[in-house]
Amino acid sequence: MPSAQGSSRRTFLAASGTGAAAVALGLTLPAQQAAASQLAPAADEFDTLRLRWRELMLGSGFDATAEPYATKLAALGTSARTALATMAPASGSLWPDLPLTDAATGSAGMSTSYGRLNTMAQAWAQPGTGSTGDATLIAAVGKGLDHLYTQIYNENTKPFGNWWDWQIGSSRLLMDTAVIVYDTLTADRLGHYTAAIDHFVPDSAVAVYSGTSTGANRTDLCRVLATRGVLGKNAAKIALARDALSPVFPYVTAGDGLYADGSFIQHTWIAYTGSYGEVQIDGLSRLFALLAGSTWAVTDPNRQIILDSVERSYAPLIHDGLMMDCVNGRAISRQTTDDQLMGRTIMAHIAMLALGASPAERDRWRALIKGWTDRAQTTPVLADQRLSVANLALLRAAVDAAPTAAPAPVGPHLFPAMDRAVHRGSRFAASLSMSSSRIAYYENGNGENLRGWHTGSGMLAWWGDGFAGDQYSDGFWPTADPYRMPGTTVSRKPLADGEGGAWGAARPAVTWVGGAGDGTYAAVGQHLKGLSSTLTARKSWFFVGDEIVCLGAGITAADGMPVESVVDHRNLGATGTNALTVDGRRLPTTLGRHDTFPWARWAHLAGHGGYVFPGGAAVQSLREERTGTWRAINTGGTADPVTRRYLTLWFAHGTDPADATYAYVLLPGARQLETAVRAADHDKVRVLANSPSVQAISSHRLGLLAANFWTAGAAGELAVNGPASALVRTARRTATLSLAAPERTGAPVELIWDRPVRSVASRDPRVEVLATGRSLRLRITPDTACGTVRTDVVLG
Structure with a gap:
């Protein structure tokens, strides 16, 4: 039996130069290959990997007496002692509040019970918890593991409830806990636990890359198999886990996984770079670290795709440390997490x-x-007590070793495969969520995200520089009006909780969703069909530097219900009194105040930004206090009331509108004077067209023409013979034409630009030059992934 501290970290550091030891030393895994090659024979190598996994879970290189670790570790100890005090092994439960076979909770009580045991094990193993090395605590962990094995998680039990609890949730926690307390386990105990894993996660679980064994789920299954192999000293299991990771690496063109355009999809229809994407990068980063330099190192060359995903998939969706909710799926409804913690x-x-x-x-x-x-705008990242000790140490080491701080990027980033787009101005970031026959309106399941109905109906979320970093993490989801998500066009037709079906079943029968971008500007559009309604519309967003031009046309419905297009639904916090000014008139901040502006030209919300209505428009505003509960949107949340104040701006299209339109320019972060000046500057960006056939803008000052063609048509000097999204950007003697075909049929599109062109300087292989001279004619065969095809020309 080892000391009360458990396995010595000094032993680990001496035995292995890889894994979390590198975190503390600021080294890289490849630099440690020489040390790793001197590992002892197979049995010792299993022990080395076990100690390495333990260190990856518990962290290293931190001072347990310094903040934020001291407070975090003390809280861990408190949680463990609470779990110990309430643990009461009985038939059908380990804790009275967590029945193991309850019809209402299904198998969730089992996974939660393993989670509490894991907390107790960590408190015993970690320093500074007040329970470090506590004999009573560690004895209770062993007793609890044995009880769960006897009662439910054993090789004779037939799974029920949620498959995830049996193959991932409970199995992962069981193996991790066994690693932490390994030196206190008898061979018989360890044999029981590994036998249970072999029963619920057999080799066949990763035999075929399909069903629930894809993407993040496959990574989790491999994580379970690898740790089971390490604990049971079974080389074949570790090799299987390594080899079964390989199908996760390559880019996919349908279904779950990473796409070449940076998208990540899980559950076939859901944009999931956050949540499931978090699980995937977590599991892969740990397994790469665990196996590096060992007999089972991951050497598949496609491993580089995972490394590339940091900058291709994850970074574009992280804003000042938060992961944009447009890719967090049903996790947006979870009370215990938010965009900040996810990021x-x-x-x-x-x-x-x-x-x-x-x-x-x-x-x-x-x-x-x-x-x-x-740049984090809320709780400092390195002091966030919601993060684990290991993650706090990892971030601290990374920040300390960083050569410099990367500046915030600017410009658009499109993710066609998951119907998402991001745009950053010099002082804001925005995300756009759409839906199509390929991507669901929203996801609900397991009683989660019951009212996320309209989050895929053109929701335009945004964060300003230096303020409102908690816009969507400060009680937004339980208190916001689910019919008034910012940027959306919706019918007020009442919808049932979980409307449309679970797990992404609800998808609109539309294909024109996506757009074209040139790295500086972008045109994005959505053919909208309402969830369980007759609503149809064409919506466009043009990303132009520090503003977003938003157009809507063809807005039609016949449900006998009002239809609205929401300019913004701004969370003002619990006590916010931010002033709204419309056309120079500052309005009272009285709660419940509803105003109608028959012909507004601009509006400004203090501390947030401005809104311009080109040519004037009828606009509604409402200042209100809204109260909701997490349980109303997620059955796992509490029923405690949450109250937040909102300022909403919207266009009221009336009941059963026919071909209604709207136009506004969003100016995130703009001051009041800037907004008024922009409203008077009619030439900066002009709306050329806003109809069901084409929506287009132009800016002579910027040399920009951008259009979404819903059908064949013309806008300004540009014409196409079929549906397309196009941008033309001119400089003094050159121009760049960018085109995408969001319908993704692969059919050629002919484009005519009515400008003298001397020659084509460069072109995508998919571009055929039909004519130059007095005008430019191109035939473009777009790919079926809605990628942007580019042509550079010299002007005549």
Whole structure:
């Protein structure tokens, strides 16, 4: 039996130069290959991997007496002692509030019980918890593991409830806990636990890459198999886990996984770079670190795709340390997590992945982490008590080792495969959520996200520089009006909780969703069909520097219900009194005040930003206090009331509108004077067209023409013979034409630009030049992934 502290970290550091030891030393995994090659024979190598996994879970390189670790560790001890005090093994339960076979909770009580035991094990193993090395605590952990094995998680039990609890939730926690307390386990106990894993997670669980064994789920299954192999000293299990990871690596063109455009999809129809994407990068970063330099090192060359995903998939969706909710799926309804925690957790996974990356990648990623950390607008990242000790240590090490802080990027980033887009101005970031026959309106399941109905109906979320970092993490989801998500066009037709079906079943029968971007500007559009309603509309967003031009046309419905297009639904916090000014008139901040402006030209919300209505428009505003509960949107939440204040601006299209329109310019972060000046500047960006056939803008000042063609048509000097999204950007003697075909049929599109063109300087292989001279004619065969095809020309 080892000392009360458990396995010595000094032993681990001496035995292995990889894994979390590199976190503390600021080294990279490749630099440690020589040390790893001197590992002892197979039995000792299993022990080395076990100690390495333990260190990855518990963290290293931190001072337990310093903050934020001291407070975090003390809280861990308190939680463990509470769990110990309430643990009462009985038939059908380990804790009275967690029945193991309750019809209402299904198998969730089992996984939660394993989670409490894991907390107790960590408190015993970690320093500074007040229960470090406590004999009573560790004895209770063993007793609890045995009780769960006897009662439910054993090789004779037939699974019921949620498959995830049996194959991932409980199995992962059981193996991790067994690693932490390994030196207190008898061979018989360990044999029982590994036998249970072999029963619920057999080799066949990863035999075929399909069903529930894809993407993040496959990564989790491999994590279970690898730790089971380490604990049971079974080389074949570890090799199987390594090899079964390979199908996760390549880009996919349908279903779950990473796409070449940076998208990540799980559950076939859901944009999931956050949540399930977090699980995937967590599992992969840990397994890469665990196996590096060992007999079972991951050497598949496609492993590089995972490394590339840091900058291709994750970083574009992280804003100042938060992961945008447009890719968090049903997790937006969870009370215990939010965009801030999701982003910071992914940052820690990137820090771990950096340990096995090239020096150049490592430096870039650490610079990203430092930039996000420095710009975080809410609780400082390195003091966030919601993060684990290990993740806090990882982030601290990454920030300290960063060569510099990467600046916030600017410009658009499109994710066609998951119907998402991001745009950053010099002082804001915005995300756009759409839906199509390929991507669901929203996801609900397991009683979660019951009212996320309209989050895929063109929701335009945004965060300003230096303010409103908690816009969507400060009680937004339980209190916001689910019929008034910002940027959306919706019918007020009442919808049932979980309307449309679970797990992404509800998808609109539309294909024109997506757009074209040139790295500086972008045109994005959505053919909208309402969830369980007759509503149809064409919506466009043009990302132009520090503003977003928003157009809607063809807004039609016949449900006998009002239809609205929501300019914004701004969370003012619990006590916010931010002033709304419309056309120079400052309005009272009285709660419940509803105003109608028959012909507004601009509006400004103090502390947030401005809104311009080109040519004037009828606009509604409402200042209200809204109260809701987490349980109303997620059955796992509490019934405690949450109250927040909102300022909403919207266009009321009336009941059963026919071909209604709207137009506004969003100016996130703009001051009041800037907004008024922009409203008077009619030439900066002009709306050329806003109809069901084409929506287009132009800016002579910027040399920009952008259009979404819903059908064949013309806008300004540009014409196409079929549906397309197009941008033309001109400089003094050159121009760049960018085109995408969001319907993704692969059918050629002919484009005519009525400008003298001397020659084509460069072109995508998919572009055929039909004519130059007095005008330019191109035939473009777009790919079926809605990628942007580019042509550079010299002007005549």
